[in-house]
Amino acid sequence: AQTVTQSQPEMSVQEAETVTLSCTYDTSENNYYLFWYKQPPSRQMILVIRQEAYKQQNATENRFSVNFQKAAKSFSLKISDSQLGDTAMYFCASPANTNAGKSTFGDGTTLTVKP
Amino acid sequence: KAGVTQTPRYLIKTRGQQVTLSCSPISGHRSVSWYQQTPGQGLQFLFEYFSETQRNKGNFPGRFSGRQFSNSRSEMNVSTLELGDSALYLCASSPDRGPANTGELFFGEGSRLTVL
Numbered sequence: 001a002q003t004v005t006q007s008q009p010e011m012s013v014q015e016a017e018t019v020t021l022s023c024t025y026d027t028s029e030n031n032y033y034l035f036w037y038k039q040p041p042s043r044q045m046i047l048v049i050r051q052e053a054y055k056q057q058n059a060t061e062n063r064f065s066v067n068f069q070k071a072a073k074s075f076s077l078k079i080s081d082s083q084l085g086d087t088a089m090y091f092c093a094s095p096a097n098t099n100a101g102k103s104t105f106g107d108g109t110t111l112t113v114k115p
Numbered sequence: 116k117a118g119v120t121q122t123p124r125y126l127i128k129t130r131g132q133q134v135t136l137s138c139s140p141i142s143g144h145r146s147v148s149w150y151q152q153t154p155g156q157g158l159q160f161l162f163e164y165f166s167e168t169q170r171n172k173g174n175f176p177g178r179f180s181g182r183q184f185s186n187s188r189s190e191m192n193v194s195t196l197e198l199g200d201s202a203l204y205l206c207a208s209s210p211d212r213g214p215a216n217t218g219e220l221f222f223g224e225g226s227r228l229t230v231l
Contacts, residue, residue: 095220
């Protein structure tokens with residue numbers, strides 16, 4: 001069984017500052033993916049960043065990066081130089097096996113970027 | 116490429132009624148999955164369809180059902196609606212197998228159901 005836990009229901013950050021969102025997970029799979037998705041207010045969910053478990057190097061996408069600690073089953077998202085458009089709910093997720101259709105999501109973290 | 120399209124976007128029903136939601140996946144995506152999103156429960160997996168067959172099912176009562184057509188479009192149906200069924204229903208598609216499959220889900224904007 002897979003579980004994904006986000007322990008921060010809400011967070012806020014000042015514009016241009018850095019914020020880190022936490023996620024822990026549990027899985028019995030050897031090879032798996034981990035994702036961070038972003039859901040802006042009243043808009044559709046989109047992928048922020050993806051990490052493949054067999055890759056030791058942490059994924060980076062522009063201002064977004066992850067700290068993937070496989071042994072600790074931790075997968076945090078760091079947003080640098082926060083922008084007002086980063087205000088959204090962020091979900092950590094992991095698909096079952098390599099089947100993307102069935103994914104387990106954390107409860108989400110609502111991030112507010114303040115001007 | 117057009118994204119995932121869900122209809123209707125908003126709907127209001129009363130208890131006991133039934134509802135059908137529709138989802139058109141991204142062209143070429145054969146896997147369609149449905150999630151229920153509520154403030155208290157987060158995103159809960161409902162079911163997944165692939166090649167017109169239900170491949171995975173979440174822990175929802177039998178009132179929740181779905182199907183997939185030969186063109187990969189999918190519908191979900193909720194019968195005998197209850198107040199607790201009020202939620203945002205999200206559809207997501209993925210290319211499934213092959214090099215195009217990165218594990219990513221591509222979401223629609225959702226259908227917001229209110230049950231009165």
